[in-house]
Amino acid sequence: MEIFIFFPSWVLTALLVLFMSFIVYSRKSSSNVVYKLPPNPPKLPIIGNLHHLLWQPRPQALWQLSQKYGPIFHLYIGSKPLLVISSSAMAKQVMKTQDHIFCSRPNFKATKRLTYNFLDIAFSPQSSLRREKRKILVSEFLGPKKAKSFNQILVLETESMVRSLSLDVSKEEVNVSKIFLTTVKEVVCKAAFGMNYKEKPSKLGLSWQEILDEAALMLNGSLGDNFPWLGEIFDIVSGWNSRLEKCFANLDAYIQMILDEHLNHKIEEICDEDKDFVHRLIELSSNENASNHRLTKDDMKAVIMNVFTGGIDTTVSSMEWTMSEIAKNPRVMHKLQSEIRNTAGKIQNVSEMDITNMTYLRMVVKESLRLHPPAPLLVPHECFSHCQIGGYDVFPGTSAILNVWGIGRDPSVWGENAEEFYPERFENLDVDFGVGNFEMAPFGAGRRSCPAMNTAPITVEFVVANLLYWFDWKVPNGAKNEDLDMEEEGTLIVHKKSPLCLVPTNISMA
Numbered sequence: 001m002e003i004f005i006f007f008p009s010w011v012l013t014a015l016l017v018l019f020m021s022f023i024v025y026s027r028k029s030s031s032n033v034v035y036k037l038p039p040n041p042p043k044l045p046i047i048g049n050l051h052h053l054l055w056q057p058r059p060q061a062l063w064q065l066s067q068k069y070g071p072i073f074h075l076y077i078g079s080k081p082l083l084v085i086s087s088s089a090m091a092k093q094v095m096k097t098q099d100h101i102f103c104s105r106p107n108f109k110a111t112k113r114l115t116y117n118f119l120d121i122a123f124s125p126q127s128s129l130r131r132e133k134r135k136i137l138v139s140e141f142l143g144p145k146k147a148k149s150f151n152q153i154l155v156l157e158t159e160s161m162v163r164s165l166s167l168d169v170s171k172e173e174v175n176v177s178k179i180f181l182t183t184v185k186e187v188v189c190k191a192a193f194g195m196n197y198k199e200k201p202s203k204l205g206l207s208w209q210e211i212l213d214e215a216a217l218m219l220n221g222s223l224g225d226n227f228p229w230l231g232e233i234f235d236i237v238s239g240w241n242s243r244l245e246k247c248f249a250n251l252d253a254y255i256q257m258i259l260d261e262h263l264n265h266k267i268e269e270i271c272d273e274d275k276d277f278v279h280r281l282i283e284l285s286s287n288e289n290a291s292n293h294r295l296t297k298d299d300m301k302a303v304i305m306n307v308f309t310g311g312i313d314t315t316v317s318s319m320e321w322t323m324s325e326i327a328k329n330p331r332v333m334h335k336l337q338s339e340i341r342n343t344a345g346k347i348q349n350v351s352e353m354d355i356t357n358m359t360y361l362r363m364v365v366k367e368s369l370r371l372h373p374p375a376p377l378l379v380p381h382e383c384f385s386h387c388q389i390g391g392y393d394v395f396p397g398t399s400a401i402l403n404v405w406g407i408g409r410d411p412s413v414w415g416e417n418a419e420e421f422y423p424e425r426f427e428n429l430d431v432d433f434g435v436g437n438f439e440m441a442p443f444g445a446g447r448r449s450c451p452a453m454n455t456a457p458i459t460v461e462f463v464v465a466n467l468l469y470w471f472d473w474k475v476p477n478g479a480k481n482e483d484l485d486m487e488e489e490g491t492l493i494v495h496k497k498s499p500l501c502l503v504p505t506n507i508s509m510a
């Protein structure tokens, strides 16, 4: 109390202000402290380290650099540093310990335009509204509430896939990649847009597939994203900007068509079980959500766009790689077929319940996701405040690239046979997606993890199990199974470069 008697309050206030100024000043002057930056490969003027990525697929190139520069290093594409993460320990720091700081996304021209100015879930920066939309996607499309109707559609479409394959049995070979695309597209679109969903030509004359392929290409980014000024000029002169506008117009017209069809329905007359995801979005748009926001038309369209771009290509890629590895490894194929055929029995059907008892099948799909994560570098995570990772300073606005392709093949974690397709390794390993020690993270982890992390592997397991229950598979033209080519193609989502073509031979279950 005495201190107030000796010093009038204005003196105390002045002292307090002086003290605070000293703290601020000393903090400022401590900014002269030399920060510890991650190592980085020598860079060239203007292009930075771009030349390091030109000659081989990006995950492989980044993995090789990590062998020299360590599990965390900087790479400059133009003038912008990227933080490249290449070990499970560092991945855990980014996606768990510091997840609250690394849960934003970088601002790219294509992601901004194709998401209606960042109104989506996957590419928009972190915000409470984005979290609300993510919750809606989980509860109204991916979660247990919708599991029954999703499974019904999956069963029907898988049956139709098997039926049409039976007609192809006498054929030389079938394009398995194309079959996966048709099946997954039907399942995802019928679950999201209703059982009556039929692919229609857009008013602009392009097929759905053409629209989606173009969107995937644009989402890979442009020169202007990394090279301010020069890249920007190049994007205009090369026609990239107008191509993006055209791509957006096509995508938007297609999504608008789906939304209009639903807006014509009297939703209050549809029973809850028959409502699809778009019906629910429209219903929810009439109420304010927890962020005091009402979903606008653009909000709904951006979320639908995520279902298209996030749900189909990734699942198809995962099926394609799993089936390729199975075909390449006859030992695995025979072991898996006996598990599937013994579990399902001779009842001419593989049910979703049977799948839960197929432990080897689960290991096979997991092993495929370890070696071939469909998004090998995830989607970049952007850091929004200063922090330290692995003892290095990282500044706001830095994008982290998580090389889950390399992490999944790290011999210091997976042993000398890390490159081998060996599903049995999971018999004694307690490794799961996005938890524990991040030995593999094909779905990412934390606030930005894939919301379909628990459901998507089951879809892959179910379709693959049916293909192996009904048919035996050979590589065409008398080639050896082991020689099946596994070359990759793609940037954000990686597919097999040449489509997977196999010869189905019918089996008798009687």
Ligand code: HEM
Binding pocket: 121, 122, 123, 134, 137, 306, 307, 308, 310, 311, 312, 314, 315, 318, 373, 374, 375, 378, 379, 380, 381, 442, 443, 444, 445, 447, 448, 449, 450, 451, 452, 456, 457, 460
């Ligand atoms: C095997 C299939 C799938 C794989 C391998 C996969 C993989 C991924 C990956 C790697 C990410 C980014 C994670 C990160 O940045 O840390 C992601 C995000 C996302 N995925 Fe999937 N995905 C699959 C299926 C699906 C499906 C069926 C949907 C449903 C529509 C979906 C919707 C999304 C969404 C909305 C995001 C953004 C999450 C966010 O930023 O909060 N994915 N997925």
